[in-house]
Amino acid sequence: MESLKISILDLLIIVSYFIGVVYLGIWISKKKIKGGDDYFLAGRQMTWPYVGASLFSTNISSQQFVGQAGLAFVGGIAVGTFQMIGALSFGLLAVFFLDTYRGLKLYTSPEFFERRYNSSTRSLVSGVNVIMIMLATVSAALYAGAVVTLTLLGQSPDGTMLWTTVIILGVLTGSYTLLGGLQAVMITDFVQNILLILGGLLTLVIGITKVGGLYAIIAMQTPAGGSMWSLVHPIGHEFGWISILTGVVILGIHGHCTDQDYIQRALSAWISYHAKMGAIFAAFLKILALFICAIPGVVAAKLFADMGLQLNQDQAYVSLMIEVLPMGFLGLALAGLLAAIMSSVDSGLCAASSLITIDFIAKRDKSVMDQDKMLKYGRYTIMALLIFAILWAPFIQKFKGLFNYLMLLWSLLAPPVVVSVLAGLYYKKANSKGAVATIITGIILGLVGFIMLQRPDIFNGIISFFGADGFSVRDDFNWYFLNKFNVSFLITVACTIVMWVISEKTGQTPEELAQVKDIFEARESKDDQMTPEETKKYQYALIALGFFWVGVLVLFSPWGIA
DSSP states (O other): OOSOSSOHHHHHHHHHHHHHHHHHHHHHHHHHOOSHHHHHHGGGOBOHHHHHHHHHHHHOSHIIIIIIHHHHHHHOGGGGHHHHHHHHHHHHIIIIIHHHHHHTTOSSTTHHHHHHTOHHHHHHHHHHHHHHIIIIIIHHHHHHHHHHHHHHTTOOSSHHHHHHHHHHHHHHHHHHHHHHHHHHHHHHHHHHHHHHHHHHHHHHHHHHHHTTSHHHHTTOBOTTSSBTTOSOOOTTSTTOHHHIIIIIHHHHHHHHHTOHHHHHHHHTBSSHHHHHHHHHHHHHHHHHHIIIIIHHHHHHHHHHHHTTOOOOGGGHHHHHHHHHOOTTHHHHHHHHHHHHHHHHHHHHHHHHHHIIIIIIIHHHOGGGGSHHHHHHHHHHHHHHHHHHHHHHGGGGGGSTTHHHHHHHHHHHHHHHHHHHHHHHHHOTTOOHHHHHHHHHHHHHHHHHHHHHHHOHHHHHHHHHHTTOTTOOHHHHSOGGGGSHHHHHHHHHHHHHHHHHHHHHHHOOOHHHHHHHHHHHHHHTOSTTOOOHHHHHHHHHHHHHHHHHHHHHHHHTSTTTTO
16 A cells, blocks of 8 residues: 555644644643542542543444444454444443442452452452453554554555554553543543544445445345345354353443443442443443444445455445545544544553552552552553553564454453352352452353364364263364353353352351441442432433434344344
């Protein structure tokens, strides 16, 4: 590639947008940030539009706009079930998790493990959280942003140009995150969210018009002969309904209801009403993401098939934007796409920094919880994390299929965390021995599942070593055991049994009984309850979300247009 793929006007719009967002973040940092609470939890003063928009922006990044649109390009909108399960999970966060989290006045989500179990479980979960945030969120987003940017500039995404672009994106995004903390992140996320949605809707509507309207694409089929418009698939499909209702739901609860990226935003809310309404708002936006992430992939498949062009699936979304959007609008839409990537970077940096500062540094030096010291250490850790992400991001180019591996890792490592959290919330007899055993069991089974699914040759060799010659994972395991989401569910069942057996057999110490009492009292805390008027609004919002969710699911199913 040697020529600029966009006009000078579009390029100016993107550059102006970047300058504006960075300036906004720096302005917030000078006016609003006084201490650690302001830096990591936005002073606990955020209202539901900011909470919801930031929850959504944190979740939507290059994996959705590039990865999910690419999967839809070749296999239809089945991948959009992740958006639907994400919306369901945000609803579960509001109904079943937030009362306890906020009642405990947590700083970080892993802090729950220490308050309910012990410090060992907190450190273990927090460490895993930091590693996955940095490798799966921040570095990957910087790399994807650099690839998109260089593609638009007509440059090859490798070598010196890749390093230079990663550094520029990292410095731009890291500057306002470093200075302004969560408040800068959430307010800039709100602005970016508007552009993100408008850009996605523009791409969808103009793209459909370009291919001849809805009737031109409604009959499109997958290579296997099925409809490209169905979210509901038979059990043998990679996204079959059994896999979705078990493994993907577990992954959704882990990601949306226990991860620091999301819990940090809910904890920043002014009162419980704004935390819960923010989660419901994010759920509505997640359903909307089906229309701006997955469906454009199907539109691209129709457009480029008519044009006789063969594309790599990960080029589908950006190529569609370049092909259908007029000058000016293209710049706004591309700014929205880059905004999604920036949101993942800033959110990940802030979340990982809070985990390191509060869950590790402050545990060794209690004085770090002083507001001024917390602010100082928070900025130091963000700087260090940003440097690590910039240095690591270009090497992602060497890993083929990295995002699939990351999705696999999340699926296999989520079960012990989900079981431990749910048991801590709703099973009074759960104890620290059960939690530690559950987490260790889950990690071991996750590693076994990873080897079995990704390197069956190694797994078969181990089986043969123990005398089971002729055994083959691929030949002897049926469809169920070759789906990572189904394996995730089996690990969840095993972790549940371990938690129940160990907790029942060992019992609870007086200290653990007191911890259980604190957890259940926190859920019923009177300090942060909603007023009758707020409760009514919240209930109406939940009902509306339920009807909208079911309506979209039926629409994109064999009982609807599929």
